[in-house]
Amino acid sequence: MTVGSGRALVEVRNLAKEFPLQTGFLEQLHFNHGRISRVRESVKAINGVDFDVVKGEALCVVGESGCGKSTVARAIMGLLKPTSGEIRYENKRIDTLKGKNLLPFRRKMQMIFQNPYASLNPRMTVQKTLQEPVRFHYPDLSPAEIGEKTAAVMQSVGVDPSWTVRYPHEFSGGQRQRISIARALAVDPEFIVADEPISALDVSIQAQVLNLLMDAQEQRGLTYLFITHDLSVVEHLGTRVAVMYLGTVCEIAPTRTLFATPQHPYTQALLSAIPRLNEVRPNHIKLRGEVPTPINLPKGCVFHGRCIHANERCLHDVPRLRKAASGVQVACHAVEEGRL
């Protein structure tokens, strides 16, 4: 299944990831009313996520903290082993691959992390940080060629190549994030997963890094999976948006359509909460209650407890992502039945 016109580069099918709360056997034993029972609870970080990333697009995943957006990113990159489901890259299943078989995909897929203070090794010079992945993925290159390659990539992200002998602590936050981007770009990837790459940075630096990411996409024909909670960034950078709530995708739509006509009740509430300039305080949609715990997920639609449109069916049936309009997929009974 492809959405839009392009070819799917990454396909995520029915992906689920649970984190067990009690890992040891003794932790699982509970003494209750004179009986010993074994209890196994888990945090259901993502349950049944489906989407495609089309070649050349920038798919943004948005949601509030704890909705599972980073877990999706990490599962795709192979940093977490999914509990169930499939991840395909160019039609080849990659979540079951290991070692040598996974290696070519590791070069094609790179990741940029949120905190540039934690994602760069403080004991490695920038040169070492950038050259290590190149040497690893291109063992045939001579040291001189590796040096040329890293110098070129540093130039392209706007960091002076003569600074390669410095350590990360000698750079500002924005420059460190440029270096992390350079590290991702150094091995000529096709697909980049960026997990909140600008949320640790100041406003004026955010703009610099966003521009850099957009330039890199244009010049290298990259595909992005961009994880963020900042909706104004999504509106600016994303070609398509997937909105997540409590481990499920509630809506996927082209950016412009989503911001103009949000369909899912959660998306509507989320968009109405963006603080915008030039506006008198708008009446944002107030959600009742709070996000339920992912340990005991609500039955039926995970959003039903906070949704004003919820009815009997929402309490029992889990809504599936369905095509609502061209390119728009919504997981909501109310939208499907035309009640909304």
Next chain:
Amino acid sequence: MSVALLEIRNLEVRFAMRHVTLVALRDVSFAINRGERLGIVGESGAGKSVAAFSILNLISKPGYISAGEILFEGRDLTKLGPQEMRKIRGNRISMIFQDPMMTLNPVLTVGTQLTECLHAHRELSEPEAREIAMERLAQVHIPSPEARFDQYPHELSGGMRQRIVIATALLTNPWLIIADEPTTALDVTIQAEIMDLLLELCESQNVALILITHDLGVVSQVTERAIVMYAGRVVEEAPTREIVRAAKHPYTQGLIGALPQQTESRRRLKQIRGVMPALTEIPPGCAFHPRCPYVLDVCRVQLPGYSIKNGARVACHMVAAQMQTEAKESES
């Protein structure tokens, strides 16, 4: 015009390090009236939190207030002793901090923390304190306050915790609330709820609010007047609507222009080149000149004074020159 509730005059804060003395705030002046909402905007390191902390005399060593006055209801807070200060801090002026998990004591119940604050400032019996605390919890829209009263902070969500912090700040009917990035640690939907709450409370109880944030969107929706800070100095002050619509200082213009919502989607954002200087290496002249697209020769050598017009002030040589030519034109 009535006397301002709080007036800060030429405040200078220094940090005495081993080898150098850093000037964290230089010549900061602003005022806030009763019931007014003032925003302080700037990037990290601009000195907005230092300004807020110095109002309550919370600057800890090696920092100290080296010059200036902080007048609250006509009294200079910098000259008060610790006993006197304690009567004002948390009583007439309350503070809300960024991270509600850090502000609340994890080993005390919500109720204990609320009543403790009341006992510190008022002579009240336990049931009286409890009653006031309950009333405040209801005011910040906490569902079932009786149940929450005996819970610990870890049992509550982030938004709920920040509501508790706001309830604590309101306990003693303060005249001024200083909120330092109150919603930065929260999600957008919760941020909107907390901001609505702050706005509602300030309006209904005529409390003045100083909102410190890096988020221009939040400032534009909550405050009436705003101050923009850069490298320890106020660079622009104006009614919030003016700042958003027609900022004068190149730095403010840059900040607003850099917001993704100001540019058409998928276009390059207008970025400010470079980074804010560290306090150890503030350039001579205007601190913004290495990043300014309109830099003049005078900017490199001379610190710009304030040009004042229609209740707004800007520290920029270019704006000053423009205003002068405008004034000359109107004369002739």
